[in-house]
Amino acid sequence: MIENEEAEKDIRLLKEMGYTQELYRGFSPFMSFTFCFTAVNILTSISLGFHYTLNTGGSSVAIWSWIIGSVFTVLVGCSLAEICSVYPSAGSVYHWAGQLVPARNAPLASFICGWFNFIGNSAGDVVFSSGFASIINAIIVLNGKPPLSTPVQVIISIGIVFTWCMINALRIDQQGWLTTLATFFQIFGILIIVSVLFIAIPQHATVHDVFFSTYNSTGFPFIYVCCISILSTLFSFSGYEAGAHLAEETKSADRTVPRAIIITCIGGSIVGFIYLFALLFAIPNVEKFLKDNNKNDASINLIIATYERAIPYREATALTTILVCNIYFAGISSVTSTSRIFFSMARDGAFPFSHYLRWIYQGTKIPMGAIIFICCFDSILLSFQLISATAFTAFLAIATFSIQVSYLIPILFRCTISRKIFPLGEYNFGRFGVPIAIISSIWLTITSFFMILPNQYPITLDNMNYSIVVISIVLSIAGIYWFVSARHWFIGPKRTDLDTIPLLPGHVTNESIPSDKNKSTSYE
Numbered sequence: 458m459i460e461n462e463e464a465e466k467d468i469r470l471l472k473e474m475g476y477t478q479e480l481y482r483g484f485s486p487f488m489s490f491t492f493c494f495t496a497v498n499i500l501t502s503i504s505l506g507f508h509y510t511l512n513t514g515g516s517s518v519a520i521w522s523w524i525i526g527s528v529f530t531v532l533v534g535c536s537l538a539e540i541c542s543v544y545p546s547a548g549s550v551y552h553w554a555g556q557l558v559p560a561r562n563a564p565l566a567s568f569i570c571g572w573f574n575f576i577g578n579s580a581g582d583v584v585f586s587s588g589f590a591s592i593i594n595a596i597i598v599l600n601g602k603p604p605l606s607t608p609v610q611v612i613i614s615i616g617i618v619f620t621w622c623m624i625n626a627l628r629i630d631q632q633g634w635l636t637t638l639a640t641f642f643q644i645f646g647i648l649i650i651v652s653v654l655f656i657a658i659p660q661h662a663t664v665h666d667v668f669f670s671t672y673n674s675t676g677f678p679f680i681y682v683c684c685i686s687i688l689s690t691l692f693s694f695s696g697y698e699a700g701a702h703l704a705e706e707t708k709s710a711d712r713t714v715p716r717a718i719i720i721t722c723i724g725g726s727i728v729g730f731i732y733l734f735a736l737l738f739a740i741p742n743v744e745k746f747l748k749d750n751n752k753n754d755a756s757i758n759l760i761i762a763t764y765e766r767a768i769p770y771r772e773a774t775a776l777t778t779i780l781v782c783n784i785y786f787a788g789i790s791s792v793t794s795t796s797r798i799f800f801s802m803a804r805d806g807a808f809p810f811s812h813y814l815r816w817i818y819q820g821t822k823i824p825m826g827a828i829i830f831i832c833c834f835d836s837i838l839l840s841f842q843l844i845s846a847t848a849f850t851a852f853l854a855i856a857t858f859s860i861q862v863s864y865l866i867p868i869l870f871r872c873t874i875s876r877k878i879f880p881l882g883e884y885n886f887g888r889f890g891v892p893i894a895i896i897s898s899i900w901l902t903i904t905s906f907f908m909i910l911p912n913q914y915p916i917t918l919d920n921m922n923y924s925i926v927v928i929s930i931v932l933s934i935a936g937i938y939w940f941v942s943a944r945h946w947f948i949g950p951k952r953t954d955l956d957t958i959p960l961l962p963g964h965v966t967n968e969s970i971p972s973d974k975n976k977s978t979s980y981e
Contacts, residue, residue, distance in 0.1 A: 463709050471705060474546055475951025476804075481822035483630030484707040489700045489714055491640040492633065493721035496699035496794055498787035499729040500647050504760045504780055505588040506689030507736065509850060511747060511759060513912060514679075514686040515672030516662065516737040522683075523733055526690035527726035530697070533897040534722035536868045537698050538715035539890050542882030545704035545711045548801030548950055550574050550863045555950040557870035557879070565939075567949040570866040571802045572935045576928065577859030578795035580852045581695060582835045585788040586614040586621075587842060587849055592781050595758035596774055599765075611843060615836045617785070621792040622832040628821040629706045632793065639786035646779040647728060650764070651735040653776065657767040662741045667734065672743040676914030684907045691904060692857045693729060697721045698864070699790060702797035715884035739763055795831050800824035805950055807943070845923060850912070854924035858908035865901040868894050 468478045484492070503510075510519045537550075546552040548567075551574055555567030590610040598604050605613075625632070655661075662670075673682050700717040704710040740746045740763065750762045760780065764773040802808060803815040803826070816826030842848040871879055872894035879890075886893060909928075913920035939947075 467708065467710060470545065470711060474544060474552075476546070476705070478705070479817055479822065480547065480706045480824070481629050482706050482708060483628060484633050484703055485630075486707075486709065486713040486717070488630075488633035488637060489703065489707045489710075490717040490720055491637045492703060492790055492793075493697055493700040493717045494724065495636045495639045495643065495786055496696040496790035497694060497721055497725050498639075498643060498783055498790075499693060499725050500643050500650075500732060500780065501585070501588070501784045501787045502693035502695070503689070503729060503733055503736070504592075505584060505784075506692055506853060507763075508759045509853070509912070510686070510689045511672065511740075511743055512674045513689075514682050515670055515743045516667045516740070517669045517671050518683055518686045519689070520667055520730075520733065520737060522686050522690045523693075523726075523730055526687055526694065527722075527730070529897070529900040530691075530694045531719070531722045531726065532893050533864060533868070533901065534697055534718050535886060536871065536890075536894045536897045537701070537864060538718045539882070539885050539894075540867055540871055541698070541701045541704065541718065542711050542715045542884035543880055545701070545707075545714055546801065546950070547702055547705045547797045548805075549698060549701040549704070549798060550867050551798060551801055552950045553867035554870065556952065557867055557875040559874070560952060563952065564944070564947050564949040566866065566870070567805075568807060568935075568939060568943065568947060570863050571798065571807060572932065573859045573866070574798050574863035575795070575802065576931055577695070577856050577861075577863060578791065578798060579831070579834060579838060580856035580859065581791045582618065582621075582788065582795055582831070583614075583838045583852045584692075584849070584856055585784055585791050586617045586835065587611075587839060587852070589617050589781065589784045589788065590614045591849070592758065592761075592777060592784065595761045596777050596781070599761055599770065599774060599777070607842060611839055614839045614842075617788065618792070618835045618839070619832060621788045622828050624789050625792050625796060625828050626818070626821065626823055626825065628823065629703070632789070636786070636790060639783070639790075642779075642786070643783050644728070646783055647732050650776055650779065651731060653767045654735040654739045654763070658739050660741050661738050664738075666741070667737045670743065672747070674747070675912055677912075681910075685910050685912050687904055687907055688854060688857055688912075691861065691908075692853055694722070694725060695857055695860045696791065696794060697725065699794045702794045702801075712883050715882075736760075736763055739766055792828070792831060792835075795835075796824055796827040799831060800827040801950075803827060806947060809938075841927075845919075848923070851923040851927060854908045854922060855927055858905055858924060859928065861901050861905040861908065865898060865905065868901065869898045872898060 467482060471478055540553045544553050544556055551567050551571030554570035555563040558566045590613040594605045594610055673679060675682055698718055700714045704714050707713055750759060761773060761777055764776045800815060803811040808814055814826045814830055818825040872891050876891055909925040911922045
């Protein structure tokens with residue numbers, strides 16, 4: 458009986474936001490948390506950014522960046538959770554941006570925010586899939602065989618994306634069981650790896666070394682390095698709002714998803730600190746470690762080299778296998794998030810041929826059109842690795858920068874335009890909500906700028922940070938599409954305070970929406 462009442466409440470809340478229940482609502486509250494935790498996947502994200510971490514500041518900069526970044530990430534998570542409690546929609550930040558501004562500005566605000574989030578999530582897919590291929594290559598080298606060529610690694614990456622999309626065709630509750638398994642596997646894996654690194658390595662760094670020793674191979678001044686080093690930390694946290702993308706598929710989403718976001722931020726901060734500390738504690742001299750592992754072969758992965766300090770050669774494959782499995786699980790959740798933001802925008806007609814791109818397969822009630830498009834789009838992005846050797850770092854920066862900006866937009870609106878009229882949901886921070894949002898906005902603005910800065914000096918075509926180039930190209934295409942076509946008819950996410958314009962299937966009219974003063978917002 459209670460379960461039926463909750464289901465009816467979820468459907469009613471979604472209808473109040475202007476949409477019908479098209480996707481299968483099969484995620485339990487615990488699955489919402491495990492999905493967020495798997496999407497962030499601290500073990501994977503720290504490992505993939507470890508090369509950048511060591512070369513950009515060394516141990517002390519890495520550990521202090523994590524501590525500082527964790528504090529502000531929790532604050533940002535609190536702001537997102539508060540907004541999500543009011544608008545639990547698959548569009549997440551895209552939908553929120555369209556609700557927190559006056560109606561005349563909603564189309565452009567949501568269009569910009571949605572594109573940034575879509576680009577960031579797509580780049581995240583690429584990082585996970587290319588990281589998977591990179592670790593596979595490292596395992597091959599570890600076992601005494603020649604490294605894979607770049608084209609072969611790209612083919613492996615594309616193949617992995619295809620399998621992720623196949624898994625995403627499953628019904629959402631079936632994916633939920635998989636992410637639950639992945640969460641326990643991730644925690645179990647971190648415990649094993651950390652234990653091995655603490656126990657088996659013959660010589661450790663001192664605690665003083667971990668917190669105060671530095672290493673700078675960038676060629677830039679140290680203060681500059683302290684700024685750009687935050688990239689690896691913020692990438693490790695990217696995607697903690699993933700549960701919001703599945704709000705329309707989660708039971709009691711207005712309470713469940715905000716809680717999952719905050720628990721993921723706090724839990725990820727603690728687990729990540731332990732894992733990062735164990736890695737840095739295992740390296741007594743960062744400079745010597747990097748020289749020893751870079752002088753012979755660029756295909757040597759620094760994470761694998763760290764594992765090898767504990768258990769030599771082929772035995773390290775066991776730890777590496779744990780990492781590979783976690784990367785695979787993280788990629789599945791990443792594609793899920795990307796498909797939902799794309800579906801939400803297509804549902805509102807943000808793309809050409811949106812009618813086809815928003816197609817839902819009724820057998821599983823999954824946005825199959827979005828998943829197919831994501832598979833093709835990610836494959837195109839992965840092919841850029843054939844052009845530039847620094848493509849991986851660029852995509853790391855693209856993912857972090859774009860997602861940061863997409864977080865910034867609704868939070869900034871929350872503490873400015875909507876400061877006095879924001880309707881508090883069941884999950885809120887009362888009078889502290891606005892101060893938290895202000896601090897979060899300042900943090901996101903400053904750190905987003907760091908993401909697009911060059912990370913090697915002197916700057917050449919080979920080591921340039923191409924993230925700003927790729928982002929500019931994609932946004933230019935989106936901008937041209939907006940000015941030429943979309944601005945004349947795109948109205949953004951459905952709003953309940955106005956609007957009698959006919960919409961695509963999936964929307965409901967104002968006449969169908971029960972009045973609820975607590976959920977409506979007026980900008981008169």
